[in-house]
């Protein structure tokens with residue numbers, strides 16, 4: 001299997017982290033995303049929506065980050081959707097995608113006041129929701145192990161930090177617990193040079 005991804009892309013990072021935690025043998029292929037590869041007919045044949053990541057599997061291309069991870073989990077071993085925790089894990093995965101990664105991803109590229117206001121409002125509520133879910137002292141959203149519930153939040157906390165979007169202290173402590181894991185640390189380190197290099201392209205749109 002081969003994952004077409006980019007170390008800067010938040011949804012790519014979510015899937016690459018999931019694969020790293022699961023220990024799947026998947027070749028990671030870095031797309032020339034900044035050079036326009038997502039718009040090519042060859043890439044559109046893999047994902048008609050032109051978005052990364054995409055997993056090339058023996059059953060054909062699979063896109064949508066959660067669908068890719070569910071595909072891998074269905075084939076075992078169960079690692080990101082532990083028995084008895086599936087509903088909770090899927091719920092926080094949805095919260096993380098819609099209210100953290102999407103608004104932060106938009107603000108990452110478009111530094112308009114509107115994009116910043118939306119990112120602040122959405123992430124502010126999402127951090128409160130996650131804070132309440134962690135308030136019983138659990139290490140991660142589903143307990144002692146990192147699961148699907150935590151992946152978008154982990155990537156989002158890093159993007160919020162790079163884009164100077166406020167993150168509450170309880171979430172910063174959660175982020176520290178997440179990034180103590182070598183797979184999550186490697187994801188941050190892989191993204192960092194691209195975050196820096198793309199800064200001149202990430203400006204307020206006219």
Ligand SMILES: N[C@@H](CCC(=O)N[C@@H](CS)C(=O)NCC(=O)O)C(=O)O
Nearest residue numbers: 009010011050051052053064065066
């Ligand atoms: N819902 C999709 C979102 C994927 C997505 O938005 N990917 C971004 C990179 S993080 C992308 O490919 N953006 C390029 C574009 O929209 O042209 C998923 O979960 O995989």
